[in-house]
Amino acid sequence: MMKHLSVMAIASALFMTACSTQNVSRDNNIPEAGSSVATSTMNSQQGGAGSTSGLNNGVGGGVSNTGAGYYNPHGAGAGAGAGAGAGAGAGAGAANANAAITLENLKNPRSPLSKRIIYFEYNKASIKPEYQQVLNAHAKLLKQYPNIQIRLEGHADERGTREYNVALSEQRAKTVEWHLKSQGIAGSQMEIVGYGEEKPIRVNSNEESWAENRRVEIRYPR
Amino acid sequence: MKKLLQLTLLLLLPLVASFTHADIDLVIDKSGEDARLKLVMAPFEGDQRARQMQTVIRDDLKRSGQFSFVALPKTIYISPFGGSLNPQTLKPTGAEFLLRGKTVPIGQGFNLEVEIIDMNNGRKLTGFRTNYHQKQRRIAHQTADAIYKQFTGVRGAFDTRIAYVASQGAGENRSFKLIVADADGHDPQTLVTSHEPIMSTAWGPQARRIAYVSFESGRPAVFIQDVMTGERRTVSARRGINGSPAWSKNGRQLALSLSVEGNPEIYILNLADGNLTRLTHSRAIDTEPSWTADGRSIVFTSDRGGNPQLYKISANANAGKPQRLTFEGKYNSAPSIQGQKMAMIRQQGGKFQVALMDLTNRASEVISRGSLDESPSIAPNGGMVLYETRGIARKHVLAVASGNGLEKSVLHSPYQNVGHPSWSPFLYH
Numbered sequence A: 001m002m003k004h005l006s007v008m009a010i011a012s013a014l015f016m017t018a019c020s021t022q023n024v025s026r027d028n029n030i031p032e033a034g035s036s037v038a039t040s041t042m043n044s045q046q047g048g049a050g051s052t053s054g055l056n057n058g059v060g061g062g063v064s065n066t067g068a069g070y071y072n073p074h075g076a077g078a079g080a081g082a083g084a085g086a087g088a089g090a091g092a093g094a095a096n097a098n099a100a101i102t103l104e105n106l107k108n109p110r111s112p113l114s115k116r117i118i119y120f121e122y123n124k125a126s127i128k129p130e131y132q133q134v135l136n137a138h139a140k141l142l143k144q145y146p147n148i149q150i151r152l153e154g155h156a157d158e159r160g161t162r163e164y165n166v167a168l169s170e171q172r173a174k175t176v177e178w179h180l181k182s183q184g185i186a187g188s189q190m191e192i193v194g195y196g197e198e199k200p201i202r203v204n205s206n207e208e209s210w211a212e213n214r215r216v217e218i219r220y221p222r
Numbered sequence B: 001m002k003k004l005l006q007l008t009l010l011l012l013l014p015l016v017a018s019f020t021h022a023d024i025d026l027v028i029d030k031s032g033e034d035a036r037l038k039l040v041m042a043p044f045e046g047d048q049r050a051r052q053m054q055t056v057i058r059d060d061l062k063r064s065g066q067f068s069f070v071a072l073p074k075t076i077y078i079s080p081f082g083g084s085l086n087p088q089t090l091k092p093t094g095a096e097f098l099l100r101g102k103t104v105p106i107g108q109g110f111n112l113e114v115e116i117i118d119m120n121n122g123r124k125l126t127g128f129r130t131n132y133h134q135k136q137r138r139i140a141h142q143t144a145d146a147i148y149k150q151f152t153g154v155r156g157a158f159d160t161r162i163a164y165v166a167s168q169g170a171g172e173n174r175s176f177k178l179i180v181a182d183a184d185g186h187d188p189q190t191l192v193t194s195h196e197p198i199m200s201t202a203w204g205p206q207a208r209r210i211a212y213v214s215f216e217s218g219r220p221a222v223f224i225q226d227v228m229t230g231e232r233r234t235v236s237a238r239r240g241i242n243g244s245p246a247w248s249k250n251g252r253q254l255a256l257s258l259s260v261e262g263n264p265e266i267y268i269l270n271l272a273d274g275n276l277t278r279l280t281h282s283r284a285i286d287t288e289p290s291w292t293a294d295g296r297s298i299v300f301t302s303d304r305g306g307n308p309q310l311y312k313i314s315a316n317a318n319a320g321k322p323q324r325l326t327f328e329g330k331y332n333s334a335p336s337i338q339g340q341k342m343a344m345i346r347q348q349g350g351k352f353q354v355a356l357m358d359l360t361n362r363a364s365e366v367i368s369r370g371s372l373d374e375s376p377s378i379a380p381n382g383g384m385v386l387y388e389t390r391g392i393a394r395k396h397v398l399a400v401a402s403g404n405g406l407e408k409s410v411l412h413s414p415y416q417n418v419g420h421p422s423w424s425p426f427l428y429h
Helices: A065-067 A088-094 A103-107 A131-142 A160-180 A205-212 B001-011 B048-063 B135-153
Strands: A004-009 A024-026 A117-119 A149-152 A190-194 A215-221 B039-040 B067-070 B097-106 B110-120 B123-130 B161-168 B175-180 B189-194 B197-204 B209-214 B221-226 B234-237 B242-247 B253-258 B265-270 B276-277 B286-291 B297-302 B308-315 B333-338 B340-350 B352-358 B363-366 B374-377 B382-388 B396-402 B408-410 B419-423
Touching: A088 B396, A117 A131, A117 B161, A117 B175, A131 A160, A149 A160, A160 A215, A160 B242, A160 B286, A160 B333, A205 B382, B039 B048, B048 B067, B048 B097, B048 B110, B048 B408, B067 B396, B123 B135, B135 B175, B161 B197, B161 B209, B175 B197, B175 B209, B175 B297, B189 B209, B197 B242, B209 B242, B221 B253, B221 B363, B234 B253, B253 B297, B265 B286, B265 B297, B265 B333, B265 B352, B286 B333, B297 B333, B308 B333, B333 B374, B340 B363, B340 B382, B382 B419, B396 B419
Parallel strands: A149 A190, B039 B067, B039 B097, B197 B419, B374 B419
Antiparallel strands: A004 B189, A024 B123, A117 A215, A149 A215, B097 B110, B110 B123, B161 B175, B161 B419, B175 B189, B197 B209, B209 B221, B221 B234, B242 B253, B253 B265, B265 B276, B286 B297, B297 B308, B333 B340, B340 B352, B352 B363, B374 B382, B382 B396, B396 B408
16 A cells, blocks of 8 residues: 655755845945855755656546555446446446346446445535445445455545545545445445545536546455 | 824825835835835846846735836936936836845855835935845845835745645556745755645744645655655554644644544644644534634634634633634635734635635635635735636646735746645744
């Protein structure tokens, strides 16, 4: 899970070369110039510029990268994604409600298990009734495989402020957790995290994109 | 009250009368349509660096919303630095003051001298000399601070720093960088790079340390990092949310939003011993704490009334009932306080914009004009607000709005998607 993280010390540049802020003096009584020239060499790491190649505006493909060890909830065949409309995913699975609840069926677009994203209304954390069936299927699966631990990752759209959205997205993940718990799933089988608006699927600022970004992803280990 | 009257009288008097004495600190009238003080700059004398200093000073002063610059007509002759001036010379431009400057070479470096001429009488109001600094732009920022103070009576905040997060790439290749830069966005340097989100930057006292939230472990945790040495430590990696760090003025405590007890609540973390004090008790979202200037209270975002609004609570344990502060707008969040000024994000008419409240009378007005503005961070002098807005093609950019709402400037950045800005305190190094 630990990702590459590099911590670069900003060399003394910020500090060493700095003089006092009291540097600005009224000229009524200027001491003779010349003494305050700093002679130490600047040891600056220009970390900012120069590393901008390959810039890309936001997340394009809807793959978020915590997924290294998890099934991508967006990618289980054609029917898996929610398309544009929040909630579009759920109803389609009705005919297959009785499909076997097995790990293999996570990849079967005809199984409700292939639906692993729950969508929410703006500034709401309540689960819409159409997701009941999907959540039931996941609860059954988790009961059959008590050793599997899933992650419930909550997300928000870009409206509103970032830390508020972290809280809102965690509440969404918690509502999903609560629904699964109410069907007998142990809390120890679920890890929840709220990402706020930091990992959008769509970067456009319109209702359609916002609807797709307000979500909880149910992530199974690969 | 008496003071207010005097101030009003001063502003009503003709400029000539009030500004004859060079010792009087000028006070700009902030009311009215465009109360910006009209300045004109003569080309700074010296080599290329003199002109660069001039540009930086002009851009700084302009960003504050307190000054407008009129172009110097080519037909007007201005005597060199220190020379006498006929006050009639610049009458046609309407400029009230003239700024002249020159660089004085000192070895490889230079000192910068600037003088302010009152165009009502052609006399020198005052002058400043700023000593050489290896980060040359700081010479200009320090000079702009002095000029700002001369005219407004308030310390300038141009020679300060900002922190922000730049994100780039998509999917598995997405990366996040914690950047520190000058207050005008120049000289960006990378402090941290991660493949998982970094957010909520917050400068500690004296701009030596930055607190921030990183998801690098797959879960949010709050870190404190020394800007000079790069050394860092985890200060909160509890179960659930570890977010919204806000430093107390003395740097000994961090206000945080934690959901370790189930629901996002406001806590005070004592950095020396790790002691946690819980301030809020509600079933709502409580987050985005900010300390009041006296250090006695915390203002935070809560949706306990249905929609997010700002509330104030004592920073001591057993704090009592929070008091609601915002009543205008459907959604008010993310407070940032400096002195008696509080910046926040307000939703009104479907737009999220920066609003600035005067805490003495709770009057507030919107000072930005984006539709998805966020992460406001107020300057250490309370005169400007740094925030995140949308630039061309909806890319996230940083902007500064002047406290009077007259000026909005996009900050320079080599990155295309930047956010989570934080404005440093005044520098003492």
